[in-house]
Amino acid sequence: MSNVVSVIIPYCEEFTPRLMLEDAIESVEKQSVPTEIHVIEDPEKRGPSWARNKGMQQANTRYIAFLDADDLWQPNKLEEQLTAMENTGAGLSVEGNPEDSNTFITNRINESISCPTSSVTIDTNKVDVQFRTELERFEDHLFMIEAALQSDVCLCPDIVTVRKHDESLSNDGDHKLWYQERLKLAKIIETEYPNISGLSDSIYSRAYYSKSRHHQIREEFPEALEYARKSIKHQIWWKPVAVIGLSKLGKYKQSISNIVNS
Structure with missing residues (x-):
């Protein structure tokens, strides 16, 4: 698999310990396909949508993947997704059990499936979507829905490890x-x-x-x-x-x- 994948990692030290970021980067470096890592520092806390959009602006590769600084990838994550995207023609790949795009959109809206943002990989030749900065939550839901509306989606099981910790933005009560x-x-x-x-x-x-x-x-x-x-x-x-x-x-x-x- 010769495609280079740009990997965008939003980072704010207030929400994620730096050691977790280092672990996340290490999980990217263990991938079986070449990668180009963009860590987008956000000390002003403008939010993950801002950071991911900035990362997409910096990236110049066809494939872009997103990883939260507190999560980890399985070593074959990107290879599995790129293979599935090539075989199916999908422009979006996320973690989960296989289902068609319409079912995926319905299940994502119903919150009946969990697709971590850290599992998202897109083909920019088929998907042109930005994260909505006006949303402080559910911006990842909308990104996936909009991407699935533009192109087919393929799902790959068990490719991401989501790590929970007290400072995580998703733990905001x-x-x-x-x-x-x-x-x-x-x-x-x-x-x-x-x-x-x-x-x-x-x-x-x-x-x-x-x-x-x-x-x-x-x-x-x-x-x-x-x-x-x-x-x-x-x-x-x-x-x-x-x-x-x-x-x-x-x-x-x-x-x-x-x-x-x-």
């Missing part, structure tokens, strides 16, 4: 931010991609469900019921239905407790 970013993602798909805009209902539903679950855990049952009902208006599925049942039961128990204690 800001519930309000994740809720708002889901709504922003849904709005983008609804307005910019009318052919798949019906799938935005799934994102809206998951946004409202996450809000309802947040309130239910805190025993704020009227608010939990409000958002769970909003969720099932967009899509009926078992999780918001369960929140409705549990919240009604919680309200009843609160009423009984108030009567007993009055």
Whole structure:
């Protein structure tokens, strides 16, 4: 396999220890295909979308792959993907079990498959997509969806090791931010991609469900019921239905407790 692959690694020391970055680089150097590594330092915390876009501007190779500084690649990761892309004609390759592009887009929107950004490899002859800097979360979801809309996708299992640690940006527990970013993602798909805009209902539903679950855990049952009902208006599925049942039961128990204690 003679193709050189540009590897883009966003890096901010506040979110990832430098030793993890060194491990990530080592996993690239162990690849069986030639690579060109671009570590994009982001001390001003402009975000991974900014860093990945800058890396793509620097790259001058046909194939570009992305690796987060806290993740690792399997030694044959790129070779497997380039072979699969050549055999299928796909312009996008990610980690996962094989499925067609339409199924992939639906499953990515439904969050029913996990495709780490560190698994993404693109063929720039077939895919011309940027990461949306207006999204603070789910920018990788949208990048993959937009790439899959431009070209076929092929999936390769077990090619990335995702490492969890406390400082990771993905461990941010800001519930309000994740809720708002889901709504922003849904709005983008609804307005910019009318052919798949019906799938935005799934994102809206998951946004409202996450809000309802947040309130239910805190025993704020009227608010939990409000958002769970909003969720099932967009899509009926078992999780918001369960929140409705549990919240009604919680309200009843609160009423009984108030009567007993009055």
